[in-house]
Amino acid sequence: MHHTGRLAAWLGHGPALVGYLLAVLALTALCDAVLAAALARARTGWPYGPLLRDELRALTGIGSAICATGVVMALTVAVTGLWALPVLALPPLLIQYSFRRYAAIRATCRQTIASLAxxxxxxxxxxxxxxxxxxxxxxxxxxxxxxxxxxxxxxxxxxxxxxxxxxxxxxxxxxxxxxxxxxxxxxxxxxxxxxxxxxxxxxxxxxxxxxxxxxxxxxxxxxxxxxxxxxxxxxxxxxxxxxxxxxxxxxxxxxxxxxxxxxxxxxxxxxxxxxxxxxxxxxxxx
The missing domain is CATH 1.10.3210.10 (Hypothetical protein af1432)
Structure with missing residues (x-):
């Protein structure tokens, strides 16, 4: 839609376009959370409500950061071209690395507690x-x-x-x-x-x-x-x-x-x- 010019004709290049992209990302994230909770419910048999709540809570943290980065990438690429993708992909990669480090620390902490127990x-x-x-x-x-x-x-x-x-x-x-x-x-x-x-x-x-x-x-x-x-x-x-x-x-x-x-x-x-x-x-x- 962007390359055909229809999106620009409908929304222009101002705040309306940004709002549209954010709405699409929010809807996508919501669908992802609903499906992830449903799959976890089918796999484990745990109550659906708490599973969905945990998925939605995760969206307010790293999920919102990813959505914001996606909007910035889409707008930047539309203006400057594809060369901006590697530059804008660096922060998400650093976030992923930090998250893995955090998960490793959590796992080590649990192992320490289990050993103490x-x-x-x-x-x-x-x-x-x-x-x-x-x-x-x-x-x-x-x-x-x-x-x-x-x-x-x-x-x-x-x-x-x-x-x-x-x-x-x-x-x-x-x-x-x-x-x-x-x-x-x-x-x-x-x-x-x-x-x-x-x-x-x-x-x-x-x-x-x-x-x-x-x-x-x-x-x-x-x-x-x-x-x-x-x-x-x-x-x-x-x-x-x-x-x-x-x-x-x-x-x-x-x-x-x-x-x-x-x-x-x-x-x-x-x-x-x-x-x-x-x-x-x-x-x-x-």
Missing amino acids: RSTEIAGYTPAGHARKVAGLSRAVGRELGLSEPALTVLEYAALMHDIGQLSLVDPVPAGATEPLARAEQRRIALLGGAVVRQTGVPAEVAVIVERQADPYREQPLSARIVRAVNAYTEAAGGPAAAGPGGAAPLCALERLRLATARDFDPAVVEALATVLSRPAYDRPR
């Missing part, structure tokens, strides 16, 4: 793989409840390090299960764990979630409720009942959580956990 397993305070199981299941429950991607990252970090306070115990508790302990002892472990987490450089919200594991669930933030319920389920499903008939331990563990929703666990979190566990990826204890 394994210290309780190496010391014999918790079963092998417990922190990883709680983190994976907590993230799935958080996504089911509609948490954003940044909130899911904080939730995952807190779930990985939720038992770090057990390193203060003289003698490990059986199977690392803190749920049967007295509430005062649970709170002491949680506070010590939060103090350790604050020294790791992770966001302060992670330490708050760890510190408030022993609080009444009505006073806890949602992420702390999720970690507490998932931890209790994982401990119960991996306990002595796990040796019973196939599938008995997970069902009994979930039933115990449901019976304790009046006092210890958020009913919405427990039901979200049940929904996640009903999916094929979580149809058996891990």
Whole structure:
């Protein structure tokens, strides 16, 4: 349309042309976000709403920068020719390089946190793989409840390090299960764990979630409720009942959580956990 002159005839070369290009780019980006969320929904089975929200949030950052660069490139090439493309392509390439560096740093940070979380397993305070199981299941429950991607990252970090306070115990508790302990002892472990987490450089919200594991669930933030319920389920499903008939331990563990929703666990979190566990990826204890 630009080369045939129709676009110039309709809109001229002023602000109307810029507005038209921005509108086309915005519509394209919106369609891309809708399709990306739909594909993620079909691939993972996660709720569509939170997936679309995360895609739209991404557009306000790097997406808007890319759209603005596209408009500038289109207008510049129309005036100066194709030689401007290599010059204008340099900033997006630098952005891509910076983004990859940021992603690598994030991955390294997560590996460091996961290694720190394994210290309780190496010391014999918790079963092998417990922190990883709680983190994976907590993230799935958080996504089911509609948490954003940044909130899911904080939730995952807190779930990985939720038992770090057990390193203060003289003698490990059986199977690392803190749920049967007295509430005062649970709170002491949680506070010590939060103090350790604050020294790791992770966001302060992670330490708050760890510190408030022993609080009444009505006073806890949602992420702390999720970690507490998932931890209790994982401990119960991996306990002595796990040796019973196939599938008995997970069902009994979930039933115990449901019976304790009046006092210890958020009913919405427990039901979200049940929904996640009903999916094929979580149809058996891990």
